[in-house]
Amino acid sequence: MHMADALLSPAVGTTFWAGSMGIIVYCAKKLKENIDERMIPLMGVLGAFIFAAQMINFTIPATGSSGHIGGGMILAALLGPYAAFIVIASVLTIQSLFFADGGILALGCNIWNMGVYPCFIAYPLIYRTMVKTGSGSRRILIASILSVIAGLQLGAFSVVLQTMLSGRSELPFSTFVYMMLPIHLAIGLVEGFITASVINFVKSMRPEIIESISLSRSLSQGVSIKKVFTGFLIMAALTGGVMSWFASSHPDGLEWSIEKIYGKPELPEQEHGIAPALKQVQDKTAFLPGYNFKQSDEASTKLKGGESWPAIGAGTSVSGIIGSIMVLGIILLLGAGIKILKTRRA
Amino acid sequence: MSHHIIEFNNVHFTYPDGTDALKGLDFRITHGESVGIVGANGAGKSTLISHMNGYLLPAKGTITIGDLQLNKSTINHARKTVGVVFQNPDDQLFMPTVFDDVAFGPLNLGMTRERVIERVNEALTTVGCLNLKDKPPHHLSMGQKRAVTIAAVIAMQPDILVMDEPAASLDPKSRRQLINLLKEFRHTKIIASHDLDLIRDVCTRCLVISDGEVTADGRTDEILLNEPLLEENNLELPLSLQHK
């Protein structure tokens, strides 16, 4: 469920970047206060482990298709929330660069969706409260399944919200939610089961590993729930504030600021961005559950009524298309030219 | 029994990062032969061996095992026919105990419990590791790991036995036992190693690999005495011939 650059508006992208960066800084500070040096290579190797383990697959019973682990909750259970968050963030960063999963702007959203919910909601509120030292394997199983599901559902829901707020996709909110949540419920069940089994396996083979790691992550690893909620409130306020500021001046934040600077107000007040998006959300949820495509069709056309397609007549659009083709042609020619020059010289 | 034939025909292989590791290998090994594969570090020996039972598939060229050409659909046949001991024992022992690990193959071949237990005990006894049965493999000494890897392959009773650097980190006696074991194994066997004394003891034929190609192919006692050839390939006379 990697969010992608192309579906984001600059405002949503940068807000979540800021949010995720803030949490990284916070976790780094927490770790610095009470780190056991052994944790540094351990975190790195476990991050690499998460990647590598995804290459080993198994056959999902009954379906015959194959699956692999995700691993977020294993990290949280082994390393505690702060270290686990840093590891997840690093894994996602490497994924965004080497695998281009999502992209660099969407990295903020991805760290948020896949790091914050498991580490700072599911782990402290579910896993940690259910599993104490000496808990039996059944308890670990239930706690793992519940917390993995909770983390994944929140993450998936968050993907939907970020997409909606950015207003690039026309996917109706309810349809999107219907598609994302059940899939991630199924994934969560399998993932939760595997998480528990792996934790139990390590516990039975090398109990001292789990103990020594949990010792080394020392006292203050319990996340204060008050802090979590304060954090979320701040983020909500920040998102709301930044977005409505952007939305009120111009729907596409950066576009607005650039034009402000260069004084070329090109598009008269368009009516998308957060306010209409929220309205759209309302409209869409209002026809729950009996919506059909036609209705939402009308709804979106109606919504767009106020939105003037930037004054483009048939003539200008033809010149736009011709221009695009010419520009692409020139770029490709120049690119080929550079390549030829380079090989000549070599 | 054409079962035990291996043939490489103009086999090319390039690693995903662009390294051309095999550049047109050609050879044919027939039933009952024992063939040594030697060459410098990075010459392509392990890459070649990874092709023998389809862990890697050639980018160009064909490989024939027994009567069948190796491809995605005949891979399971190849895996049953050819038993490979790879260079790094750490990665071949993946089950939680030595016993589970050696039993893994026979179980998947669909044998009964009793037969499996019998096979495992037999194989572990052959390599002298029966006492390590219940240990987790990652807690063994290096040489013990290697011995268990060999047991895991023997337990499957393959038609063709392939080993990559099998004697590394074995103590001299275990190495000698391995040599005897190999001498007794009557089917086709192929051994890649820097231990030229072992090759000389076990193999009658020898392939020299250099930069992904076969540069020499002949009788072991000729090749391992050809000093200019050895020199060129970062090799030396077998130590037992270097009288001091």
Add this chain to the structure above:
Amino acid sequence: MSHHIIEFNNVHFTYPDGTDALKGLDFRITHGESVGIVGANGAGKSTLISHMNGYLLPAKGTITIGDLQLNKSTINHARKTVGVVFQNPDDQLFMPTVFDDVAFGPLNLGMTRERVIERVNEALTTVGCLNLKDKPPHHLSMGQKRAVTIAAVIAMQPDILVMDEPAASLDPKSRRQLINLLKEFRHTKIIASHDLDLIRDVCTRCLVISDGEVTADGRTDEILLNEPLLEENNLELPLSLQHK
């Protein structure tokens, strides 16, 4: 220089799973000696070497490095004094490039930038890997990794050099280069290996370990010719003495 002395006094060690790996080791190695450690698989050689700079701490008995007894508080001194090359190079090259890795130790010793660069270049030149300076370790071959590991240890200029099975998986030419490198190193050196020819070339003294104890300790050329002793310890005459 008492700096270069290692002394084991009745050292015992038990792994967490209950394996008694060392059962009262006693020996003393003094300045400038070159000592080989030989013994069967699982005899306890790697466990012994892991004690030399405090990776493992003895359950009973004492270890003295230079003038100091080894314990939690003197462990940093031991780490600076004794440079160990372990069996697996991947666990020891942890930085993103060869240069960074070799520079890591000298930087932590608090040297100036210029001195560090000089040391790194020197160490890499010694092992013939200067051209690999900017490569990430995962782009190196096994033999190259091993050479860089040795450079990283040499760059710290330890008083005592310790190696566990350094020639495994090197081709004969690289093995010969390693032997020459070791011969040139003038301080105390300790080498555990099954390659008795290498031990014979490099070491003047030899310890035989068996089941966690020292069973023999003496001049290499006596020990490696003592056939009954070798036989008992799963060893053999060095290959170069097995004239055939």
Add this chain to the structure above:
Amino acid sequence: MPNFDKEYFNIGYLDTLSYRQTFIHRINPGIKLVVTLVFILIVVSFSKYEIHRLMPYFAFPVFLISAGEIPTGVILKKIFIVSPFVLFAGMFNPMLDTTIVYTISGVPVSGGWVSYVSIIIKFILTISSALLLIATTSFPGICSALEKLRVPKVFVMQLLFIYRYLFVLAEEAMRIVRARNMRAFGKHGRDIKTFINIIGTFLIRSIERSERIYHAICSRGFDGRIRLLRDIKFKFTDIIFALLSVSVFIILRMYDIAELIGDAVLKF
């Protein structure tokens, strides 16, 4: 979840490319990182109905590919592999937004199609610029740039460690899969129980490896800080590259080049 096929994990090649020596590779990593970020921000700032205005931005990836001597096929293949989620999320635009915005020689084009195409073009632009950043900049270089940009040290350390051990553990995992497949014929041995045994053992081995690494680090005087001996200086060319590319991005944001050219051609 994405399909983790072999191609997805084939990151070694990108990594190898990043150690080449071209003019592009030698540009200061921090500058390249910032320029790439600016590029992505400007690209996504276009509203969902603007297609032709995005076209000139292809100049950036094409320039990096040609001047950085990067094989085009590799980048295209990677883009293709990661596309499903975006294709899915945009798929509904043509169905739901049917306002006609263009008529091209009699064929009406709806706003939904326009916005879908615009999403795909943005996708190609942003993804290729991320891939090209890594293909023309060594990862350790990017990490030291991040450190200069005041990203917390623990985080940068993690990036370096994961990068280093990613390749080691990925190969280990591949060899484990090989070992399993060799002795598991077809579907046998892929059940969830064996899987958990394998993953559990692999996890324990990884943890034990981290203990050995910790020891190796300490043997060389580790005291909680990782010191890097590397100072990246700004060269004149770096500054030129940054100024030039950012101002081109902004000019293209302000003026509709494609349309200007189109107009000119039509008049001509």
